[in-house]
Amino acid sequence: MQNKVAVVTGGASGIGRAVAEKLNELGCKVVIADFNPETGNAAAEAIGATFIQADLSDAEQCRSLIEQTAKLHGSVDILVNNAGFQHISPIEDFPVDQWNKLLAVMLTAPFLLMRYSWPMMKQNRWGRVINIASVHAMVASPFKAGYISAKHGVIGLTKTAALEGGEFGITVNAICPAYVRTPLVENQIADQARTRGIKEDQVVTDVMLKNAAIKKLIEPEEVANLVAFLASDLASSITGSSMTIDSGWTAQ
Template identity: 60%
Template structure:
């Protein structure tokens, strides 16, 4: 895998960019010379995007029109869309018995419906050019489940199905689709989960890290966002043209058991 600058700069849309994986991907793409539209609900993402050299579009991606608006903004600014990275996500930890319906719907809308709508809106521009890359940031929870995460696990499992279908439909059109499945990454989302898991499991926060987050890991550390961004860079490169429909685990050895 190489993170060198691509021979052809592309137009990339990245969602969930105000911190963590999304911010790292935006930074990496800008360093590669891509034109990037960073999309996030949080207005603080504007400063982060512009510091990296990207344009910013504020949107609530649980709204269908906002999803289509994000792609339209990239087309208006840059003339098309070549790369789509579906990364935006939230988390809520509760048992199935107590899980709020509104949280279920919000998570599914943001983490499964929005990636579908964004892919659908970007597809004609990729097809017209005969070149496109869709990368869905799933999770190791797209492969396995954990208690207290019914909506998150369901959305991420669904994202794998969406990825495979997009790969089959896009193959003859020069469009690839792949998913990345990280274990726990050093992000604000994970930081928030530590407190939630501590409450759910009656543990202190250090116990959550050791006994839940890293219990099944062979490599006993959290993953850096930049490590995920490097894999995104490869999967969106010309070198990865034969790679599609795959789920790439960055899981510290979690699923080697």
């Protein structure tokens, strides 16, 4: 993967940061794209990557991110669509603006970034798109209508793009983790406790790990290792797949 150009969205924190670090270790030229300039710049500096600020809910900023990367490094070889957030609310109270934003960041942005990177990957006859979906791309839980709808959508996008990319050496896959120890998870413990009327420590044991055969939160590095494998030539025949890292959640 020496000198491959990798764009990692949401690379300032959590899973994205671990992915950026891993791809950098493997010799990629990594661009961290995030809307948070403080954490984005700090992560890029610590890792030795480049930071480009982008709010991926904005279509124009998605286009500009790919253009800036191509100008800087000449191409986009690996695209990791990872940026995301969560909103917890029953459907009857679900804010429409949150619904629109969840779909914009976690479904439309992956489509746009892929659309703008595609001609370069096609020309190079090599490309990797890895969409960080979720176990919630396969099964549902209450109070997460926007998140779960966006994540299910990204599986359809993954399969369609995989079919179109095959003849050009472009693979497109999704990774579906259960609960990973990141700020996104830590921040939703209080929200879940309030919405469900339970204590915060019960959220981890009774909600987050309820369906897991292995009763522990997953570490971001475990997801980063699978990204690295899917981005490598070892995975050149794997495309259109949705791989779980879910501690056995969907085995039942």
